[in-house]
Amino acid sequence: MLLTPHDRLFVLTGAGISAESGLATFRGSGGLWDGHRVEEVATPEAWEINPALVWRFYSQRRRDALDARPNAAHFALAQIEQRLMQESGNFYLCTQNVDDLHERAGSHRLHHMHGSLFESRCVRCEQPFPDRAFHEDADCLPRCGICGSHVRPHIVWFGEMPLDMDAIYRELNLATVLLVVGTSGSVYPAAGLVHLARARNIRTVYVGPEEPQNADAFSEIVLGPATQVLPSLFS
Template sequence: MNDQASNIVILTGAGVSAESGLGTFRDVGGIWAKFDPMKLATPEGYAEDPDGVLEFYSARRENLIGARPNGAHLALAGLEQAWMMAGRGDFLLVTQNIDDLHEQAGSAGLIHMHGELLKTRCTACGHVFADREALALTRICPSCGHAGGLRPHVVWFGEMPLGLDPIYEALARADLFVAIGTSCTVWPAAGFVQEARAAGAWTVELSLEPGEVSALFDERHYGPATQIVPDWVRRLAGSD
């Protein structure tokens, strides 16, 4: 590995949270194998059956509130703290996950490109606020007072991911890019490794098994996130 790396971008997916009891999406037995994403994760599905969609995300909220970060989350938070304290360079953690486990672990330089489950957005006025309550059409927006317009602050299929400008800016400066617990099949995140390679970054894949673009990574390690992520972080620290 390049021990002179100064700017790091890390992308995490559902695999980093799976060992905290949160389901993955596209794996065998994952969330989208049990539920139809076109009915539960699209603007059209919400328009057709808002009560059903809100009930689905309320249940996921309840599940998330009881979840705690695992060793992979903690290792990444520790890496960020050590990286910034040492003045190594920029550190950006981009997650496709809508849970708050990175925050619970202590991560600070973080972009939720697919939104956050514990936030609610008003479709009438655009107000976004922290929220742990069950979603329902009867609830009123605390900003505009409109009822029936609250939805989870998550990115559904067909909607634009969040924070893309700062993400691409960071990738253009990256010396090290790491994809953790993601199959890298969903765009635009699927193209991040190519963006990082174009910038000259060393690229690392940490996942349970090889993904569709594994050949694009310079370094690859496979296994449970709670094992391979702390191990990789220790190796990175040892290369300083």
């Protein structure tokens, strides 16, 4: 992919890039996450019904993420960020993933639109804070040190709005190239970003092992594992 000094690259990554590091995806695991239906562990209703189950589930996801390692695709994106930030500053990475593999690979200009697995927040104060603990004891679930309210994972669940969509749209409006990596094209509003980009005549490129559901919105599709495609995409 040839980028000129005037290009501004917006990258959107999805579960596929983390799957290549061994992290399970909801879409690719028979409709289940670790044996749980999404309605049981990843919705506001699930939290209201059984916060202990939700915390056990996300504690296991924290364990899985800590065991995972960034792969060649994560490192390739960190390297192109470093190059573009030195040359022009024209780079922005938006991820649907809640793990920290991008950060551990060296990415800095990064936004987690669906929250962060290693942050929690008070349901009342709404202020996220770093949290790498495993909250698996139903009798000792975390509470806010300020107001005493329950603390939940800082995750955007199904039925909730992604974080800071206004900033995402601002960055997309500035972009000349949208690169989408490892998404199914089925989760909105993320899947709608490519349609907005095409309407603004932004070049749209997809990388993944199979075509996404919104494939018709892309001007270019490169099929293959991101770990194989991305390291050579910008060379």
